[in-house]
Amino acid sequence: VPKRCQKAREHFGTVRMQMESLKTKFPSDQYYRFHEHWRFVLQRLVFLASFVVYLESETLVSREAVAEILGIEADRERGFHMDIEDYLSGVLTLASELARLAVNSVTAGDYSRPLRISAFINELDSGFRLLNLKNDSLRKRYDGLKYDVKKIEEVVYDLSIRGLNKEATASAGGEE
Numbered sequence: 397v398p399k400r401c402q403k404a405r406e407h408f409g410t411v412r413m414q415m416e417s418l419k420t421k422f423p424s425d426q427y428y429r430f431h432e433h434w435r436f437v438l439q440r441l442v443f444l445a446s447f448v449v450y451l452e453s454e455t456l457v458s459r460e461a462v463a464e465i466l467g468i469e470a471d472r473e474r475g476f477h478m479d480i481e482d483y484l485s486g487v488l489t490l491a492s493e494l495a496r497l498a499v500n501s502v503t504a505g506d507y508s509r510p511l512r513i514s515a516f517i518n519e520l521d522s523g524f525r526l527l528n529l530k531n532d533s534l535r536k537r538y539d540g541l542k543y544d545v546k547k548i549e550e551v552v553y554d555l556s557i558r559g560l561n562k563e564a565t566a567s568a569g570g571e572e
Contacts, residue, residue: 398452401452405465411467415466418476435482438482439482439485440486442483443489446486450516454516459478462486484524489537494516498548514548
């Protein structure tokens with residue numbers, strides 16, 4: 397995993413160069429006029445950066461750190477920036493991918509990872525519940541997080557029923 401993460405980080409160098417080029421293509425005061433042209437790509441890049449950081453440290457990357465990885469600004473006032481909704485959408489995509497990773501980890505015999513993913517996703521869900529989301533695309537994406545939580549809970553439950561969560565807890569405690 398560390399080698400793959402390092403390789404991914406190398407690709408972010410190319411992303412930063414492309415972002416520098418994109419910044420020069422339009423007046424900075426017209427960011428939202430053209431935002432739809434790069435919105436989806438930016439959300440995907442947020443997901444990729446947050447996934448790499450999660451794999452490296454099992455933590456949620458901050459919006460500022462993602463902006464730095466991508467070579468753009470976090471603050472709107474400073475020009476080409478990462479919109480908060482783009483960041484949140486990318487994080488919600490991370491949650492979906494982590495639900496898949498939980499299932500695949502069990503298949504690969506790693507019984508402790510789903511427990512750690514479950515704790516992370518539950519904390520993420522708690523944070524999103526504090527937000528007052530409008531009935532827009534971000535709200536619909538957040539509704540998908542509920543299914544990801546349920547999917548991960550089912551994996552953890554299955555591990556518990558089979559007595560594999562005790563193995564996972566013992567091996568996780570031995571790694572610290």
